[in-house]
Amino acid sequence: MASVTLKGVEKHYGASRVVKGIDLDVADGEFVVLVGPSGCGKSTTLRMIAGLETISSGDVMIGDAVVSRLSPRERDIAMVFQDYALYPHKTVRQNMGFALKVRGVAADEARARIDEAAELLGISHLLDRRPGALSGGQRQRVAMGRAIVRHPRLFLFDEPLSNLDAQLRGQVRTEIKKLHQKLKTTIIYVTHDQVEAMTLADRIVILRNGVIEQVGTPDEVYNRPANVFVAGFVGSPAMNFAHATVKGDSLVFSDGNGVALERLSLPRGYLAQDKRLIVGIRPEHVLPCGEGLDEIAVRVEVVEPLGSDTLLHFSLGGATVTARLPPAFRPAPGEMVRLGIDPGKLHLFDAAGELRLGS
Template sequence: MATLTLSQLDKNYGAFHAVKGIDLDVADGEFVALVGPSGCGKSTTLRMIAGLEDITGGDIRIGDRVVNDLAPRARNISMVFQSYALYPHMTVGENMGFTLKIAGRDKAEIDAAVAEAARALEITQLLDRRPAQLSGGQRQRVAMGRAIVRDPDVFLFDEPLSNLDAKLRGQMRTEIKQLHARLKATVVYVTHDQVEAMTLADRIVIMKDGNIEQVGTPDEVFNQPASQFVAGFIGSPPMNMADAVTTATGLRFANGLELPMPPGFNVAEGRKVVFGLRPDDLYPEGHGIHSEGGHAVTTMDLTVDLSEPLGNETLLFVDLADKRFTGRMLNPRRVTPGEVMTFHLDLSNAHLFDADSGLSLRGA
């Protein structure tokens, strides 16, 4: 295992600037997830680390080695691909042992390593089958087995679960987490699924348009998003947002609605801002989360346009400041559209972003 350092990493495809000078330090044994929408540069970054793409500028270090110009095979990395990328003409065992065979290890050693990895992933009974005879989940395990057999410095995962159905995805997520806990491996994990990133990663890197928007623990990126983009990307359902202008005492929205200034923000009067409130912090009276800072509650009556019962909770859609806001109702009861309910807005967890730059105004 080793550390991984990206400094001023750059990638151009002709005129298209895919990755714009990003810096990132991954500690030994750390699990880092790269998330972002399609085309944000996360996969390109991963492929540059793997050596499958040339870098235009900057440095990649694995441990103390600068690996910029090394071929993938010289970097001692393992990669799990979205499509699994198994070798169809080899058995499962041959697939897993292939990297050791190429490295010239003797057969007994290869067999032992494959057997151990197969035991860890519970695929021992599949070793003699070919990939075409396996289900998607089994192929995923084989791809992971192939990666761990090698004992690499860094594991790279490129959206490994996105070809699986939802149930299997949840199951494999747990297994990846357990695997990481046992192997103490340095992992870079690319996904567009923020739930995967939140559940698996020690730290999350949120990328947009080739830039890093924020690096932080799941807790940090959820509770203290550095920008409007991060706030909208992390969390499900996404954060509610509405444009507002600061006044002497608080916020005024386009439709004239006024709210007090959320605690923790101290913004000069007359500034254009974006107000953000997570669905968890907008709830009908008696159906909310007891939040730690639940002392900045504003109460108002709102009409429910629509409700989405999910069993354990119900999502309520209401009109607030001319925007459709989503609220979350715990211990749900049946709600009919058009019903007027008393809602609590917990402003202690609200966010303000600069309307132009999109950056968080916390502590500004």
């Protein structure tokens, strides 16, 4: 196993800066997920760690060694790709053992490593089949097994589940989590799916436009997002946002024309009067009315029954808000209902810089 350190890492393609001075420390044995929208630089960063992309400036360290100028083979890493990259004419056993053969590992040891990895991943019965006879989930397990048999210091995963359907993604995601718990090897994992990031990671690195927006545990990025981008990116359904102004001890929401619509208690009284804010509300924090909650009257626009809960859509301060409510809560579209919001659950952001206010 090994730690990974990125110091001022950049990647330029001509005049275009794709990765802009990333600093990151990954602890030995840690599972870190790089997540962000398409084009944010997460896969490019992973490929620079692997040695598949040259670094324009900065350094990558694996353990105590600077590996920025070393070839991928010299870095002692194993990478699992989105498209599996299996040899179609070779059996599963031959695919898993190919890198060991190239490295001159003795046949008996190679067989033992392959059998051990196949048992770990539940694919022992597939060793004599070829990739064309396997499902997508089975092919991904083979790709993972090929990485495991190398006994690398570092595993790199580049969107490994994006070609699988939703059910298979859930199954293989669980296998990857179990794999890390058993092997305790350092993993850096790239995805655009924030659900994958939340369920897999010890820590999440959220990127946008080649810059790190926040690094933290799943709990930290969910409950204390650093800015509006992070708050809106993490969570499903996404956090709601509405513009409000501080008036006395209240947050006042208007219709965009200066007409006050609703008021909520201000959870942090030190904010300047007339300060303009972006208020974030998680869908699960909009509730049926109850003690200790601020009540708002809203007109229901859309109702989505999901079985386990009901999603309710309405307008607040000119913004569409989604509420996640109990399944029995089924008002009709157009109906006026009263809902409750806990002021202590609100997230406040400065309207100008979109940065989080307070702790």
